[in-house]
Amino acid sequence: MKSYLRPGSRIVVKVGSSSLRHGATGRLDLYKLEVLVRQLANLRNAGLDVVLVSSGAMMAGRTALGIDSLRTLSQKQAAASVGQARLMMIYSKLFSEYNTVASQVLMTKNTVADPEHKQNARNTFEELLAMGVIPIVNENDTVSTYEIQFGDNDTLSAVVSELVQADLLVLLSDIDGLFTSDPNTDPEAKLVREVLEVDESLLGMAGDSASDVGTGGMRTKLQAARMAMDAGTDMMIANGRDFRVIHDLVSGKGTGTWFRAPEENRRKRYSSRERECRG
Secondary structure, eight states: OOOOOSTTOEEEEEEOGGGSBOTTTOOBOHHHHHHHHHHHHHHHHTTOEEEEEEOOHHHHHHHHHTOSOOOSHHHHHHHHHHHHHHHHHHHHHHHHHTTOOEEEEEEOGGGGTSHHHHHHHHHHHHHHHHTTOEEEEEEOTTTOHHHHHHOOHHHHHHHHHHHHTOSEEEEEESSOSOBSSOTTTOTTOOBOOEESOOOHHHHTTOOOOOOSSOOOOHHHHHHHHHHHHHTTOEEEEEETTSTTHHHHHHTTOOOSEEEOOOHHHHHHHHHHHHHHHHO
16 A cells, blocks of 8 residues: 655544444543544644544433433434533543644535535635644534434545545544455455445445444445545545554555545646645
């Protein structure tokens, strides 16, 4: 895999709810959060622009409120409201310990539907990254019903990647990457190391999420890959059991599935980003 560990590269990292919790209790794994923050702060120190797309608001709110399950939409929105505040408080504290400033950006996929709103969001990201800030993005679940019912942060991370014209999108979940079949049921399943095109046959290999705290399965990850590759951004899927894998992936050494954007799309992104910088 290609190394992206160089000044000026722009990286978006997405972490799912299942990668942020203790499996036995469902509560936030503070040790893993600290490792995640250290990895991202170190990438920032190396001169990379870093954006974090983080799930976990509803999960954090659910445990804070002592609710075993969220049955209604209003319960999910209330839990997201409580959990987002708790999650950002933890992220801000941890990043500050590494002398790094974090910000909160709450979005919906509809943010990019209006050209003016999209440009405003892009301008905000550009200013934050120029200031050395690490934006932490999540869906605005408290007021938006569409994302809770049908969406996922895999798709949102692809939207953010296109918005900031990222070089690389990293999706960290509870799987090692894309397999030829379900590795939980097929011992002959093999990890796909590299993908050059996301077509219908590839989408047919995808399954749904097995996690009770996440909404995205492999199909949504492949759809995110298609969006990213169309925008000229490479994407990697890897296991988030150990967040130290982030450094390995960005260094071109990690294990996972690499979705390589077509060279023509990369060139378009480069020229577009240059125009944005000059503007």
